[in-house]
Amino acid sequence: MAHDAQGNLSYIEKQLAYFMLLVGLNPESLDSITIDEILTAARSLSKIATDRNNESLPTISISEEQGDIFAGAPEDVLLKNQRIFLILNIRRFWYWRQLAIGALSRG
């Protein structure tokens, strides 16, 4: 069976719609919104220590005894990683959507 460009695009847009809802955006705006706007919304969803440097939050090394150098309260480490993967998800699906639209445009 040959590649189904429309089916592939449908799956990608369904995932993007989910992530847009997750960051408080309307999936109906997918055709007009920019990746920059989605990422800004994603970054606004959770504030981590690097965003709050002026708030004098306590920071600790989560495994100081092992010499690992990640300073931050555990909740900030959790939020940081969740945000990294949220943004990664959005970027990948946005990129894949461009590829799928390219495949469809060949007819």
Place this chain on the structure above:
Amino acid sequence: MDDNSELYYSRLEKLVKYKALEIQETLDASTKINNYLLTLPLDKRREAVGRDLMTWFFEVFSAEDSAWNRSFVSEYTSSYVEMLYLAARPTKTLMSNPTFNYAIAKLMNSSTDLTFIDNYHLDYIEHCLADDNVSWNYATKTMQDVENDALGSFDFIFISEYDVFHDVALITKFCNALNAGGTMVLSHTNDDLRAYAAESEYTLSYEMHQVIKSISGLSVYHIPTAPGHTVVIKD
């Protein structure tokens, strides 16, 4: 890649002999695919794509002055999949990433009942690499099939974390599609080395491995070289 890594892999290169793996095929395929990608109006700004291997794979593997192009590392890490595939001797195989692993895809095509996940890789096989005169014979499954438990069953599954990173619970679907005695190889499972860092327990890689380990009757192994490979073997 630093000088020590170059030296390390140059010595490993002298120890091994492959069945079919030929990294040059993947490099040549990458060039053809990258030439196609250059015709698309892709937004490749750092803000749009980050520093994600998935988005620059074909660009760096096709650039003759790229360390990724010239290095033995890529070939060596691909050899894990060839080795496991040959050891498993599967009758039915599922693969999601043939253009990242072109030589292995061709080996599978010639020696097993092959099914591809329908994604951009399949588009590249059919559109960019059609003139390679490979007599492909494959079935396809979609990601909707994955979600709907309509994958079927396979003796060998080769996918990457890219296929499940958006919903790690999907890894359960692939595990369920393994026949008894079957082997699954997942590539790119170290989350750009975060899986080995202090915040390991907060990574998707960690979460995915916990999901797999929670399924009874599966053994789980991890090869930490380069992007990381995870191997799952069903009882």
